[in-house]
Amino acid sequence: MINSRKSIAIFTCQVTTGYRMQFCETVNQAATELGYNAVFYNFLDVVGNNHSDYGDYEYKLIEVIPYSRFSGIIIDEESFKIKTTVEKLVTRIRERATCPVISASSIMDGFYNLSFDDDAGIELIVRHIHEHHGCKRIGFMSGPLKHMDGVKRYNAFKAAMTKLGLPEEGAGIFEGDFWFNKGREAADFFITKCKEIPEAVICANDYMAMALIKGFKDRGFRVPEDIIVTGFDGVKEGQLYIPRLTSVDRRRDDTAIQAVNMINNISRGAKYPGITLITPKLICGDSCGCTKADPSKEIERINLNANQDRSVRYYLGDIIGATLKMNIVESIGELERSFADYAVNFGGYRSFCVMTYVDENGKTSLERGMSSPTNKVYPAIIVDRYGDFKDIERKVISTDDFLPAESSDEPRIVYITSMHCGDRCFGYCSISMTGTKTFNEFYNVWIATMAVAMESLLRSNNIRGLITSLEDTSVRDGLTGLYNRRGFELRSAEAAQSMNGTGKACAMVIDMDGLKKINDHYGHAEGDEAIKCLAGMISHVLCDKAIAGRTGGDEFYVFVPDCDEDLVAEIKTKLHSAIADNNSRSDKEYILDASFGAYVHDASVKFKVEELIRIADARMYAEKQKKRTHRT
Template identity: 25%
Template sequence: MDSKKIKNIVVVVSGLDEEYQYNIILGMNKFAEEHNINVSYFAAFVGMVGSKTFDIGERSIYNLVDYSRFDGALLMTNTFGSAEIRENIFSKVRSSGIPVIVFESHEYPEFYDIRIDNFSVMKDLVNHIIRHHGAKVINYISGPLANPEGKARYDAFLSAMEENGLTTEEKRIYYGDFKSYDGKLAIDDFVNSKLPLPDAFICANDSMALTAISSLEKLGYKIPDDVMVTGFDYTFNARNCSPAITSVKRPLYSAGYTAMNVLFNVIEGREQPRSTVLEATAVFTESCGCKNAETDDLISYKKTTYRKIEATNNNILMVNRLTAGLAETETASEFFDVINALISELECEKFQFCLTEDWQDAFNTGSLTTSHNGYSGYMTAPLIWDNGQRRSVGYYPSSNMFPEGFEERSCVNYFLPLHFGDRCLGYYIITNGDFPIYSLLCHTLTMVLSNSIENIRKLFHLNKAMDELNRLYVIDPLCNIYNRNGFINLADDMFRECVAKKQQIMLSFIDMDGLKFINDNYGHNEGDFAIQRLANIISSCCGKGSICARFGGDEFVIFSVNATDNDVTSLEHRFNLELENINNLITKPYVISASIGSILTLANENDTLYSIIKMADDKMYEIKKAKKAARKSEKI
């Protein structure tokens, strides 16, 4: 294997705005930078809005990955709550044959794994609460048991309870999803249960512990005087809140760096251990009643907090400006202009906006139920922003993932899904910019972009529908020429212009002969056929400066501006000749026939369009009467 060739590594992860993912990604990115590796993260924000339909759209990004185009994969499948999604990812990566590192799972011997010992350290924490603080009744706020880390921490809690001779009451367990809001829901569930207050709430992570403490304090409980609360992960917020939360400190940055190191060595052909276990440490502090073991020093805390607040405020302003700008767009071109104007504020090198080739279709925009991977076979990249330069790519195979192919340099790429509900619209790629992992508003940005492009799609179809309604208002659907409304709207303007310019106008009124005979003897389908053929003849006779219309059931008009006597003669001659030709061509058991009466007059202010039409109608009627009289005399 060519060690000088850029290595392309894919990382699959759920969520980017949690400290766990953030710190592991920092470690992986550091190793990638040091070893000239091109890393591509495929990420979604599943479970954020409480909608299963929405989550289907989010997860579409994982179907985009073509693992065979990468040299290796890092699977942070421990961040997924769904076992089905994990198995789908494992199945696809197996078939690619590339080396794989899995986080927090040793259940797949064909993969390498990087693990932090969740079970032992969680058991140490629970034993501390029981043995050191004398807790007897404990509530547990669990992560998803389908998640390997959630299961390991849950099993550790049960094991510690059993070892200490304590009973685990099922009604004192709340099964969450590692989301911050689960802490509040768990306390709401406890309040509704009417159970006595426990000695402690053991939480499977810090996010849930923080909201659990907030909810308990709103109920008037003091932590840890009334009840102890513990977490897991030892995040910045957990160790610097008041009270500081007893938690578990894990070597996350080291785990990310080590995982990338192991994968790189495997790709290079160097033998590596199949399993790497890193140790974690329990930190006992204020929320369980222990002395504060360690917190960030005040100056460091203030700087970090200020940077977070400043970045969040700037991001809010950017997203608000983007939202306001996109709200005023009515076309795809305007939409991309607004994005292009603001995208530099993401502080990235490259931004690629990619849509399914059929994103504007009425119903089939890469539906997950109709496409093999949630995306159309081809994508389009209408906006590529590259260090301030703008360009686009017409179409490219969705299996390429990158509109312009892999970069032959060390890059960090974040792929994020664009969708509306469960309907896949595309994705966008941020290259060499940390916005997806540091900003709390990355998911908000994604939803703004997705909702706005969906609005553009709907507006596109609304305009098409309006155009069609307008067309139906002025076009006769059977004959595909103007109807009475369309004729009057257009011809009236033409008539007024002729009056102003003192030009002659010609108006011909045409009435079909024998339509009732055709309908009664051969059916209305044949009657419609005859009307259509007559309309085609009339349309073909309508030259430059003329318009024609179906004025009624079997009545038609032709209106011509700046006409002469020759125009009248020429029109009627051609009309009668075309009638003869069509009858010779169709060989029907009936004859398509019509009477035409034409008026040539100088337009003046005393006339109206309707008065001219009436004059032509009267003349046509005289001709029709003469034709009937002639037929009667022939029979005699």
């Protein structure tokens, strides 16, 4: 799996979102320094506000993850919004993992837990607002009270207020959403619904704080001059916002480093308690008045944002063009080339693979639609930019191996994402980055685009297969599988034309002897079995270039391009031998036999197969008459 180095698996959602990018990049740095591969299972989960169309089916990947192959596992439980996914994941980890498991965001029984001390963090910021800024009327914007962290921080706020001798409910509590959608509603609540307008509002996370600041500004209230607003979590966006947020740093960097170090130390015999608390750190910013923005730095940042905005528009144009290209490909090879040519705007990467599931018949998920994973996969796409898979043989491997082995033994950073379209399972993709940085948001767009392209490719393959099947039905004999009369005439004419008037060609007519007697004495079902038996022997003795068809009840035509009298004699001898061998081994009460006629002719430009067949048919009939005369 990847290479000979030990690997740490990290389970999280949308690694480019919020604090998780910083967390993942710090894990990468720590793992690389200790010589581990970092393997991220990147779930997309809920995209935007409520789009779970992709995430609803990601749980299927959970069944094929080789948990026992990892030297350590880190799980970021709070990043999952689809709880059934994380429940299935935790169940499988408990059942199959044999390594240390670190929960890096919530308390989970049976695992080592690195838990941020929310109670201490809330108290730290409440105390700062009360003692440093002298505020007594302090409001609170909680997270959803059906969310574990929402409840925890709500209770921590009430406890901190009580501890400081302030009203438990403060100046008022508004239930938020941990996101940007309720800023206006919250601003209205604190301005119009509270007995007095709060001097400060503490928000249970930074995203709600930014939304609330905008809500206050839209209603003519200045932050921090009129109302202090603080956040919680210390996310990067909050520190880039104007005014820069006063917040509490959850120290995700420390959590990431400690998680990796714990795995390494436990593997060497170190002991750790079930729960290790991460101490909070106060971030004093502009939104409480502790600091003021530096105009020169803000101008520099605005210019940087303008450049990034221009790049985003440019990249969007790339993706639109690539999406159109990828959705008209006709083969997996074209899809591979499209990704290699166009997918360059999400960060530096070493390699990209798509592993497609393979069923018990050797069919991949691009050949046959699958609604559940299998235990074998095939590298349908490999884009290798640094020669990591040089000279690799593309072959079916077990999902226990998961990925083709690289030629290099350097520590790698790999991100795994489920590849599916609705309920349809294709497999999973992996991307190996060049450094410790994660990819950007555009990579997820590429994955979704490729999943749709693979669905289109599967449907095209199915349609082509159906057309081929229908065409095959129209030219094949249903009983024997040989060509029918129409099929024989079409294929033999094509073969004759391809000879371009050179060489010799042969037509043969083979007619079963005594079929009527078999039908009369043993039934038509037995007659059909005799016909199938003879057809099988004809197919067996013919050379690869021969074209054979059943053109009547007991009559077979054969056309052989580039054929001379010696080859005809060889085919006839083999056929008679096959018939004799069959009769000697058969327990049937009848003898199988056939009459044979052949005609070899120069393949002149004007020759027609039917003319050769007519002469071969006359010779076959002559042989049949000779047999009858001999029997008489």
